[in-house]
Amino acid sequence: GEDVEQSLFLSVREGDSSVINCTYTDSSSTYLYWYKQEPGAGLQLLTYIFSNMDMKQDQRLTVLLNKKDKHLSLRIADTQTGDSAIYFCAETYGGATNKLIFGTGTLLAVQP
Amino acid sequence: DVKVTQSSRYLVKRTGEKVFLECVQDMDHENMFWYRQDPGLGLRLIYFSYDVKMKEKGDIPEGYSVSREKKERFSLILESASTNQTSMYLCASQRVAEPQHFGDGTRLSIL
Numbered sequence: 001g002e003d004v005e006q007s008l009f010l011s012v013r014e015g016d017s018s019v020i021n022c023t024y025t026d027s028s029s030t031y032l033y034w035y036k037q038e039p040g041a042g043l044q045l046l047t048y049i050f051s052n053m054d055m056k057q058d059q060r061l062t063v064l065l066n067k068k069d070k071h072l073s074l075r076i077a078d079t080q081t082g083d084s085a086i087y088f089c090a091e092t093y094g095g096a097t098n099k100l101i102f103g104t105g106t107l108l109a110v111q112p
Numbered sequence: 113d114v115k116v117t118q119s120s121r122y123l124v125k126r127t128g129e130k131v132f133l134e135c136v137q138d139m140d141h142e143n144m145f146w147y148r149q150d151p152g153l154g155l156r157l158i159y160f161s162y163d164v165k166m167k168e169k170g171d172i173p174e175g176y177s178v179s180r181e182k183k184e185r186f187s188l189i190l191e192s193a194s195t196n197q198t199s200m201y202l203c204a205s206q207r208v209a210e211p212q213h214f215g216d217g218t219r220l221s222i223l
Contacts, residue, residue, distance in 0.1 A: 004154075031211075033211060035214075040121075040217075040219075041216055041217065042116075042118075042202055042214040042215050042216040042217045043155075043202065043204075043214040044214070045211050045212075045213060046215075047209055071135070088154070088155070097209045098143050098160070098162070098206060098208070099157070099160075100155075100157075100212065102154045102155040103154060104152060104153065104154040105154060
């Protein structure tokens with residue numbers, strides 16, 4: 001079945017760039033999303049990319065999509081301690097726009 | 113800004129109780145969702161609703177039911193709570209073909 005995989009943990013120093021990676025299996029995905037979850041809170045939509053794009057930039061965030069390899073990445077420039085959180089990748093599946101499969105999340109730890 | 117409000121942040125109930133989790137959105141979204149989040153398992157869809165009184169089972173509907181009598185409100189019901197339903201429950205809403213927006217979650221403990 002469909003699956004979304006992420007590495008579990010990433011540690012970076014404040015001011016460095018962070019790159020969080022995700023691989024997915026459904027080639028019919030329409031949209032791919034990045035959500036952020038701070039401790040004890042819900043998921044906050046960070047950014048998303050349509051499947052016919054290969055890059056999207058939004059301030060400190062850059063999303064890269066490689067459809068051939070089914071690989072999605074989120075780059076955070078000038079990472080701050082406030083960026084410490086769990087980051088979830090999600091894809092739409094089955095050609096629908098209302099059903100998402102989530103990865104298990106990557107914990108980003110930013111060291112001062 | 114989209115606002116999705118879950119009625120409780122923390123809830124403690126006993127085994128066998130009937131439990132109601134409420135979710136309200138203020139953006140006239142058609143779609144609403146209930147997920148549960150468990151460590152190492154990510155988010156799993158329990159039920160979703162695409163219109164008033166319309167619902168569809170997600171990946172893990174067993175032990176749960178839902179109600180959507182008004183467009184803005186989507187309720188998750190645990191008919192007879194069990195300890196394996198201790199979890200973080202997240203509600204989301206969505207305008208068709210747009211991203212899902214999430215509430216702050218309800219951390220439910222069943223004793």
